[in-house]
Amino acid sequence: MSRDTYAKQILGDAYENIKNAKILMVGAGGIGCELLKNLVLAGFGEVHLVDLDTIDLSNLNRQFLFGHEHIKKSKALVAKETASKFNPEVNLVAYHANIKDPQFSVSWFKSFDLVMNALDNLDTRRYVNRMCLTANVPMIDSGTTGYNGQMRVVVKGVTECYECNPIETPKSFPVCTIRTTPSQPIHCIVWAKSYLFNQLFGIDEDEATAPELDNTETADNAEELKNLRTENEELKKVKDAFGTLEFPKLVFEKVFKIDIDRLLSLADAWRTRRPPVPLDYSAVKTAADEAGLDSQKKVTMLAADDQPIWNLVENFAVFADSISRLSNRLVELQQEAGSQSKKPILVFDKDDDDTLDFVTAAANLRSIVFGIETKSKFEIKQMSGNIIPAIATTNAIVAGLCVTQAFKILNNDLEHAKMVYISQPPARMLSAGTLPPANVHCGVCGIARAAISVDPEKLTLGDFLEKVLKSKLGYSEEVSIVTSKLLYDIEFDDNLEKTFVELGVSDGSFITIMDEEEPEDGSPGRVNLEFIVLAKGDKNGDAEGDAYVLDQIPEIPKKPKAEKEPASEDEGMIVASAAPKRKADEISGDDTNLNKKSKTDGNGDSATIVIDDEDGAFLID
Amino acid sequence: MQKAGETDVPRSATPHVVSARDRKYDRQLRLWAANGQAALEEAHVVLLTASAAGAETLKNLVLPGTGSFTVVDDKLTTEEDVDVNFFLDESSIGHPRAAKVAEFLQELNTDSVGRFESLTLSEFDKLDPSYWEKYSLVVAHQIRPSVLLPISKVLWDKKIPLVIINSIGFYARLRIVTPEHTVVESHPESTVDLRLDCPWPELERFAFGIELDGLSEMDHAHVPYLALLLIYLKQWKDAHGGSPPSTYAEKKEFKALIKTGVRSSDAENFDEAINTVWRATQATTIPSNSQAILNDDRAQNLSPSTSKFWILARAISDFTKSPSSGGHLPLSGTLPDMKADTTSYIKLQSIYRSKALEDRDWVASRVSELLLSLGRPADAISSDEVDTFCKFSRNLVVFDGRSLEEEYTPSTARAKKILQELEEENSLMSVYVGFRAVEVFEEREKRYPGTVEEVDEDEKVLKEIALEIVGSLGGTEVNERTASVLKEFVRYGGGELHNISSLLGGIAAQEIVKLITRQYVPMTNTTIFDGIQSSSAVWEL
């Protein structure tokens, strides 16, 4: 028998389809390694893989295409190199890049028969979901957490898309809880990691970009937010002492004394809460010296054990020492970078001990100030790093299932395509279900989509409204035009003279058109229309010299009749409504405003935290 | 103010420094912890037949650091092998499969020590039973029953788990054969055990010492909800002749009673109390599966060779009969999340912990007595082991296996179950019968069905064999579904499909990790996967 005889025999007619298939694999991590191996051995004709990530030691317990010698190298490139040895007939193309890069355009997506998601975060999954819907390419999504996992097929207009149901998003906390009134260890950990660490060593901007913080200003918190801005200003001043021996002391006094004293002056906040107790630097320092924690060597030994819960003095010593370590690293980086325009920064990494020590000690010190339970470094690693367990076995099961579904899609046998959940006994090990139909109210797949080529430097919003929306697509002026922000509505026409470039619309941007006209007969308006913008050069302009080309007039159906939103409140269980209203910034693909949802389980044992993990996004209790 | 997560009885104080190995295994240590990892690192797994499914199973065991593995096989690598097995390549062709697969697997992780042996099927028979003693677990891929049954008997007697895997085309089968498997760390969702219906004196003193009316608004909002429940439960009982709220209406009324106490808008603790009413009004009992284990003969009639598990179970059984337990299991000492100020949270924590330690000490001293009476050292069971056993005593698992012989002998087979399942639409039992028929076919013909030019005859023969098997169980026919499954089997010609073998390797390794670490609940004892329907079934056969 010759090679691939069995595959031919077992797969029958599907075999030719597989051999001619062109697959895009997004993500080369835990599931990605398994998937690539399966695709290569099944004889898929052409596989492109995209991953921006590099290889870390903690990947090696499952990402078997990588070895120690590959640490810090590109996952995509190494995966390609290792896997191609096993079937030289498969054409493998690897990109060490972000799938959101403009090079991966809609037309590029269109060139694939199937997209397979092996991603580790919600944001990118949503993006790929939209790209697949726009390009009308079937997608298989998969994810695992510990012993559990899931896999499903998404086909535009046929099945649910990735966002048809509200997606559990990473938990976010109101900024005042984090900055002013923490009440749980996680609040202090988020403060240390997303606020203090970034202020000292990271990007020099306010926390609007940290997804864990929600700093919506309301009438209630205006006063507090003003205070917080003062804090930020003061901290910037402390940073002038960066790299000096005084620096750890100045930071300590600033965040555990001066800021706390200021908080105490907000008497109202402490009417029903325990007021915080500021820490005194010299007293704690003396205690640390007396405890013998006076040399770096001793502190290093202390910090190396991640099991015990450190006391005040121990946290203090690790705090001061880790600040010195991180400052030295940053100074070194800055010297190496010289006068380059991009200033080097440090990024929190749960596997980077210097950053983890800092976050552990800073979080615990803040917990002590607020009378909150302190945690061990091991526990804080898990809570701060959003670590969830990951092993080869579950990834292997999920990837195997993905390929069985890929066979079905390539065989046009969607009827039998499935979604499958993997769970642990005593429950069924694999629960397969037929794919639910698309949710007609879905703001992602229940809308019309079109691509428009534009010259962003020429096309103004006014022209876009008049020439495209009104004359070509038959809208009235009662529309809203939205990207990550509102560009136009009937009461806001300030931007009409501006070009797309001036409005921040460029290649790969999404623009949503919402029909705001209410027909007098009470019939529903048209569904939203989402354009993906493709930038084109001058010479492609059409005869009239218009700065746009609309290849196809999209069909924009009427909105389905609204149904009542089911919402229920049970014993301690807050069930989020099944059909959430989608806000403009959610539609745009800009995820700074996360769905805020909370779910506590009925017995109150544990707060549910939704997190992203290395091999998939999932919900853990 | 405090919102604390589940708090466990303190860990042992052994100093622990994070090593490169811990970092590499970090993501899995969070599933099975250092003790699970240690068990894995001590294990030696042997694979019989270097197939794709077998190699994938080992891959998933080598990656997490299983101590050693051995690949046993007698074939030379062919092109078809390379096509389906990721752990063979063009250069392996013509070389022994066992050596090549072991070599490729070894590259995955140097912490794992790989070996290989060349043994033919006929040689297995002649092996001295002691040959198997060096292995902690045996994985067998597609070994014909006449060879496998005697091996399974030897392993059964030696209490070495045997995991049988089969992968043909879109179908896969997994069977775990082990006489007894006990699990202490079953990883239940929660080990919280509050005892609000039967508080012990220290807990009562703490709760009833709180004068709600006299508290400031701030203190009132920080009374732990456990204390609130105890206070209002007492109020209720006093007004209802000593009985707790039991009906739905009464529980609703009880919630209303708690609500009357709310003072400020920021009464998260009262919300917590109201949301936990169902638990507070539930009677603390010994779960029936735990009770069955405590009553088991193996616990009640100890012998010098009894395993630690049953000695511990006996000690717990004695504890539940002692006056100091009040008929309950040892307290886990785990406290749930709650809003409380630090002082009262710590106080409450120490009340639960002291009680847990007290119970644990009783059990520990009973364990020492039992060990001595069995002529074993009093410290043969460590205090950590006693701790863990007490903590999970509500969730103990004993899995009494069925031997392969029992499954394959018509008089002891689960005939009724099999025949019943075969009646179901699209039943996966048809795939099970298919695997059994293929085994017999291979045994008789020394080849797999579908590997000759003229396959119609193979299909007919396979169907006759299936009828023999069904007939031996009391059935009368091979139904349409089974016939179409058999046809598929013939079409596959005994070949593996990589992604199905890979999936089976994932499922098998997952169960093997559970067996070796003795953590989590393993599957009992057969699973069938059908890659056409993407569905699976689990049965005890």
Ligand SMILES: [Zn+2]
């Ligand atoms: Zn949708």
